[in-house]
Amino acid sequence: MRRVSKFLSPLFVCALAVLSAQAQGPRNVRVDLKETTLKNGLRVITVEDHSAPVVAISITYNVGSRNERQGRTGFAHLFEHMMFKGSENVGSGEHFMLVFNNGGNMNGTTNEDRTNYFEVLPANQLDLVLFLESDRMKSLAITKDNLDNQRNAVQEERRLGVDNQPYGKSGELQQELIYDNFAYKHSVIGSMDDLNAATVEDVSGFFKMYYAPNNAVLTLVGDFKTAEALAKIRNSFESIPRQPDPPPVDMTEPQQKAERRLTVDDVLARAPRVDLAYKAVPGNTADFYALQVLAAVLQGGQSSRLYQKLVKEKEMVTNVGGFMDEKRGVGAFYTNATLRPNVKTQDIEAVIYEEIDRLKKEPIADWELQKAKNTTRRNIVNSLQSSISRVITIGQYAVYYNDPNLINTRLDKVAAVTKEDVQRVANKYLVDTNRTVVITMPKAKAKTAAGTGQ
Amino acid sequence: MRIMKNRSNIILSLMLIVLVSSLALGQGGGMPAGQQPQTTKGAVIKGKAPVNKEVLKVKLPRAQEATLKNGLQVVLLEAHKVPTFNMQMVVLSGGLADKADYRGLASFTASLLREGTAKRSSKDLAEQVDALGATLTANAGLSSLTSTVAASGLVENLDQTLELFADVIRKPAFPQAEVEKYKTRTLAQLQFQRSIPQFLAAEQFQRAIYGSGHPASLIAPPADSIKKLTSKDLADFHATNYRPNNAILAIVGDVTMKDIMPKLEKAFGDWQRGDVPTVSIPPAPAQTDSRIYLIDRPGSVQTVLQLGTLGIERTSPDYFAVLLADRVLGGGPSGRLFLNLREDKGYTYGAYSNFGGSKFRGTWISSSEVRTDVTEGAMKEFMYELNRLRNETVPAEELDNAKRAIIGSFALSLEQPATLLQNIITQKLYNLPADYWDTYPQHVAAITPADVQRVAQKYIDLGHLQVVAVGDASKARDILAKYGKVELYDAEGKPLPIN
Secondary structure (H helix, E strand, O other), X not given: OOOOOXXXXXXXXXXXXXXXXXXXXXXXXXXXXXXXXXXXXXXXXXXXXXXXXXXXXXXXXXXXXXXXXXXXOOHHHHHHHHOOOOEOOEOOOHHHHHHHOOOOEEEEEEOOOOEEEEEEEEHHHHHHHHHHHHHHHHHEOOOHHHXXXXXXXXXXXXXXXXXXXXXXXXXXXXXXXXXXXXXXXXXXXOOHHHHHHOOHHHHHHHXXXXXXXXXXXXXXXXXXXHHHHHHHHHHHHOXXXXXXXOOOOOOOOOOOOOOEEEEEEEOOOOOOEEEEEEXXXXXXXXXXXXXXXXXXXXXXXXXXXXXXXXXXXXXXXXXXXXXXXXXXXXXXXXXXXXXXXXXXHHHHHHHXXXXXXXXXXXXXOHHHHHHHHHXXXXXXXXXXXXXXXXXXXXXXXXXXXXXXXXXXXXXXXXXXXXXXXXXXXXXXHOOHHHEEEEEEEEOOOOOOHHHHOO | OOOOOXXXXXXXXXXXXXXXXXXXXXXXXXXXXXXXXXXXXXXXXXXXXXXXXXXXXXOOOOOEEEEOOOOOEEEEEEOOOOOEEEEEEEEOOOXXXXXXXXXXXXXXXXXXXXXXXXXXXXXXXXHXXXXXXXXXXXXXXXXXXXXXXXXXXEHHHHHHHHHHHHHHHHOEOOOHHHHHXXXXXXXXXXXXXXXXXXXXXXXXXXXXXXXXXXXXXXXXXXXXXXXXXXXXXXXHHHHHHOOXXXXXXXXXXXXXXXXXXHHHXXXXXXXXXXXXXXXXXXXXXXXXXXXXXXXXOOOXXXXXXXXXXXXXXXXXXXXXXXXXXXXXXXXXXXXXXXXXXXXXXXXXXXXXXXXXOOOOOOEEEEEEEEEHHHHHHHHHHHHHHHHHHHHOOXXXXXXXXXXXXXXXXXXXXXXXHHHHHHHHHHXXXXXXXXXXXXXXXXXXXXXOHHHHHHHHHHHOOHHHOEEEEEEOHHHHHHHHHOOOOEEEXXXXXXXXXXX
């Protein structure tokens, strides 16, 4: 199904800045990005890599649950499911078969800030992946039956991950409590009522507004010749018409003035759990990287302060952990702990706050800083191994920060964090008035008919 | 356990079905994908997409091997794309070496390796491993052949990581205070697991297949074993089984044989051999007639369903036929279960089948999570698909697609050195032929529709099908009763009166 290109092709192509060479020390891995923008606004990033006979593609659309309106929570993700229900030349479900039955792998994912679709296949299937992605970008088939089918699948996804799991609702309720701006003040999976309310018209409108070439980034990594691949990409995508830019989302998040707190009764939980969040900063900022280092020190791995204190020394929790969430808008610093029997949630909170205070008053140890940096380096370097993880990362950095080359520079940003930075961000963000606390308590189970004989 | 946060996928996991390995498919013209428009249950095939018919031939990297004087086998797979490494000490004694009245000892031993050595405390180890940005883990299953200690890290920290790795493998101290902490921690975690419906389903399913005496009847260590655990028991298990002549050291990463051998000599050269008792492999028990187990989990909004039977040993001559039958039935989003229960019916987020085999027969299981009020419909479709696989020959094109899926994925495995290394370990553990992964594609290609039907009829033995459901029993009980007598349990595994 080759298309004849109706437009002159070549646009501006530039190789992104080369990392300054490392004179000494550990070997760095550089990802050699080439970037082009098609006439219709589709941003194309390619990385030619002949180390394995595979090709991976991602299309990252600049839309996520942040773009949803009241009454339609969960819609961006429900829409993502519709992208697998067929287009002009691909039948419903045929996408799965074409990818998996040719030895490939794929998925689509939605978060607050973007939606992505990706496939990895043996390298001789380049035409196939371009066909699959361009066909649905240009001609999604939308029917009521398909919408109802995927509404069901998504509602089961919600039950599987949220409603039928212990503590499942706590995270969702916490998110609603942390944020004031509706953009982040609801879960990605959305409410059952809103999922039920979604219509075919909603799907068509969303498709037209957000699934336009000028609102997407195509990333291709693998065993191909760049010029040849670009020609094919132009053939497949350049005739898809540009649409007006989607309206910008107001991401302003007001300063929090006081601690927020909620207790959740959970019939599926067996032990109390404490979920803390401190409203912090957007991703890819100096303070964000400092908070990531802080998270490693406080709650990363068995050497972390909270693991040593709460799991090993005081034996108060079964597990403790957390992370600094990376968002385009304001992200939060999360900590959670599941309690052992006969432990009070306020005692857990007290220990955590004491450890946070220590981070404010004293610089972290040398080995702790080293831990955060080495762990980050190992994770980043390992993520460069496979084509699929590179297309996902590059597409995300392009859409989030307009900086696909962050895949090469991120390590330097983490390496720049100092002990003083960690102490400074602890004092700036990990303060009571910035905090949202959700306590989950096991609720006595109602007797069901099963145990009582009706 | 992290709760699902802020992200949803079209299907459950990215690398859901990563098959494996190997090279040069001998067959000629490739296997044609369907180009005729047609409709499969759950999918519409327009056949217009440009598919390259050729199944890409890939050449697997060769592993290098060496043996230290004390008998330690070393396997190295060089992978120089990124400056990291991954190493596994595979000790050839696992849960199968446990005594019948002390299930879990191999697992406890592995878990406590990191809790102190002759010269390092638990905290020292945690700090030193993490400061290197390395990982160091150890585990053994309740019915595993092996115990595995694994380390990974940056090559610039290889020497220090290797020293820590060798220290926990060779000189664990099992401090009594740490043993006590481990016991209370593990007992609390077992309580937590009981809140997860998939845990309850898997626990009952293993019991249904393996009865009460076989090690595979357990998925978590019994509380009795945990409570009686002592430092001496751990030290004894370690001293008996953690011996160089009873281990394979498998390494993958940015290292060369020439560079690493002297380091391995230094770390493990003076590790003493030992006489390791041979473990007898308990066969799976004779199967009971089909039974239905319902676990009442009040508050559930879904029924977790698992249906299955006894499967095959890893070395079974039926392996490749079962591999393809399983792929057709439920090996991912292009499998029949997914297309039927999700894409056609909308009952679930996913429906899959799985099989596994060890030196004893494993299980072959179909599973899904469905909202409570479609439990009946889901049972009907599961039975329909199991019967269809038994009663009808798989269309040639569908089987060819399954073959292409498996053989084609070998190209992807070249970007997954850890997977390639795992394949080599599997080949060694089961004494498979040296060219096993090289000839794997030919074996896959040779399977016929009749082979698939034969193994479906042989192993999906409906007279012995075991069905486990976890959910709201007040709603699921009557539905399941249509398929046979229902046995009711609570989440602690205690029988409940049925009416």
